[in-house]
Amino acid sequence: MTEPQTKRQSYWRRILGQTFVRWGARLGLFWVGVLAFLGVFAPFLASSFPLLLSQDGELSSPVLEYLQPVDVLFLVAFITLLLLIPLQLTLLRKLLALAGVLAISAILAYAWVSPPKLVIYEQYRVAEAQGSYDWVLYAPVPYSPKDYQRDRGESGLEAPLSNSERTHWFGTEQNGADVLSRMIHASRIALGIGFVATGIAMVLGVIIGGLMGYFSGVVDILGMRLVEIFEAVPTLFLLLTFVAFFGRSLYIMMVIIGITSWPGYARYVRAEFLRLRKQDFVQAAEAAGLPLSSILFRHMLPNGMGPVLVSASFGVAAAILAEATLSFLGLGLVDDPSWGEMLNQAVKSSSFNWWMAAFPGGAIFFTVFAYNLIGEALRDAIDPYLSKSG
């Protein structure tokens, strides 16, 4: 008891501490943090609309005018997270609070935020060239992902920094849009699909696996058959079929990846619950007459979540890869940029343009790598046999 302050921490704080002393996990976390930052602030980082301009002595912010409801949601989620982290609440309560805030702000955002329907990307550039503004402040990358720069008559496919008039850090694609801008906006899809699809899979897996593990017997037998049926379904072909039937939608993709990958989590949770069921502290909780909800959610679930979280961090990587694969095959989103779709463009064009393959490919690689690093470190931290070293 030499250092009571540091010793008096909860289990998860200890595990996270052990996870993130490893440099691999730190690197992974850093990369995911960068992506999250890019995703949340994409409209302010890469946009054809000026952040701030002064016209005839009046200030206005076109970026804010053109903000989409989705952009608002991302910002709200980010701010809520920042506010929640220092609060003394359990993980479950924090998640519930986040979900609640998101639901409310989603309703509000879609009801009230109404950006202009007609989007003319070049209007501010043209107006600036005509000298109608006192001064203009642009985003660091002054091109929207779908700004094909018609006003400049660009042919597209410019190598990075090859044009002396305009700076395209990562070059442009064949329609003339800025590659860096597209990549920044695409990081949202990568993050979103990873988290939402894995979230769906985890919720399903934990509920079904938990029921199988706690009640065992007939519930377990039926559940395991269900697991086997779902494991037999190849995700990619199901996705292809669904895309063919229902058209291309990000949400359908998330749901499908989610509902085909829960069996893995269910298996983990089932095994953990079967083990925990026999543990003395669960028996003690039962002997104390605690209600079933407390036994399941307070005593068993937090003790059984370790392996689930580990596989979830690998699951996020897998979901990102699945989306990239679909987009690469040309079955991704129609209009919005995604890394896989950008790779597809690189392959389709008649000449090989390295910047169109290297940057999105590298982004996919690093993101998947980052999640795998985190998952690896988390697994080592949770494994009691390894926790002594390092």
Place this chain on the structure above:
Amino acid sequence: MLLSVKNLHTWFRHQGRTIKAVDDVSFEIDRGETFCLVGESGSGKSITALSIMRLLPGTNLDRHDGEIRFQAQGEASVGLTSLSEAEMRQVRGGQIAMIFQEPMSSLNPVFTIGEQILEAVQLHFPELSEEDAWARVMLALREVQLPDPETRVQSYPHQLSGGQRQRVMIAMAMACEPDLLIADEPTTALDVTVQREILRLMKALQQRTGMAILFITHDFGVVSEIADRVGVMQKGKLVEVGQTEQLIRRPQHSYSKALIAALPENLARHAPHTPVSDAEPLIRLRQFQIHFPVRKGLFRREVDRVRAVDGVDLEIPRGQILALVGESGSGKTTLGRGILRLTEPTGGQVDFDNTDITQLDRRQLRRFRRHMQIIFQDPISSLNPRLSIAGIITEPMKVHGIGENQEQRLEIARDLLAQVQMEEDALWRYPHEFSGGQRQRIGIARALSLNPSFIVCDEITSALDVSVQAEILRMLLDLRAERGLTLLFITHNIGVVEYVSDRTAVMYQGRIVEQGPTADIINRPQEQYTQQLIAAVPRVRF
């Protein structure tokens, strides 16, 4: 002198601190004698043995020196620390053999026992032909009295019982005719009757071959059964060495004195128990049974039943302690959990204060649970690692409406911790910060938090050191007197039974074979099984 250890130091570094596992230990073992190293967990007895065998883990070793001289039959004395790894391998197994506590994990599950012994024999006698080596294997198996050795030699470890596996381990050690056998708690995982057979076997082998035994144990009963001389270890130091009889009768060092005084046999008896007969029973079991179905096949048809508890009639008088003794697998734990309906009974009736609790539905049972609690054996798994002590103790109170608000419940929790002799700041800590004994106290506080009238104590002291065990037992008796508790005390330790219980029931294969006042059962057992069991218990004599 066969083995002489001089100024042995084995220190480890762990998280920046030096742990003196073995600190300046010196002793000698003569040919043909049995030397016992005894001490509580963490005293460094096993590390001493591993240091002699040079089987220490290489990492985070901080200091490892001292002189270990070993003189085999008809050979010059060698310093084991200066041998090369190849020479040391010749010594290991050939001249010094070792057996461990857990015979299952020390045998390789994918080879038959014959192959494993054969390998050891061929390694140390490469000149032997295949046939001679096999003959030696069979001889060794016969020597350890493994029943039906011709068939058993083809068995895999999982097909043998714990006692048989330990015999195989001994056979493997003996096959190479070592001069010294190091036995690290070889009988701790075994039942008392099996333990007695193994101890007898080791003694017989020793008399025939003249080997010396370094026997490591924490059990003074075993010590007085087998040892010629004893060394007591405390925190890495060998504090006292002496002839067994002398040391147990007249320990010199203060630690040895404390250790021997803490044996349940030596604890001061409490006041005579309340008369056994006239107390009204609080718990009455009638034809109580728990059968587990064995299911097989596609449709999981029930093909057989395991009769864990098979028709038990038992009464526990109010305010008394009933000890339930029996060997592993006799169904005593299942019985204890069945009374609380943690394991669902399949037949019979449990009357608690004239309420048949097998008839309660889930809701009624949940409310009823505050009257009956349980304390577990394993102090590690009995507390939820994710909850603070405050959470662990107050949650049951909240559910049962004890205390009006959290403040009051915390106040009660503080009182409970004081009763189990813990500091009140323990409330805000997590289970991993406590030692085994402290956790067991917290487990007791949790059980008491609902103010129950009946508690099942399931082997609550068997994972603890004797000194801690003595404290816990004393505390439990005080609490019993204070609160008028009725206890079902499940244990295999006859010394504890004698110390703590008013009545005793002996369980064998799911049935109660004998029950009665404790003194009668222990001193005048009537049934044959009870007689065997009591006789097999190693007692501290002299």
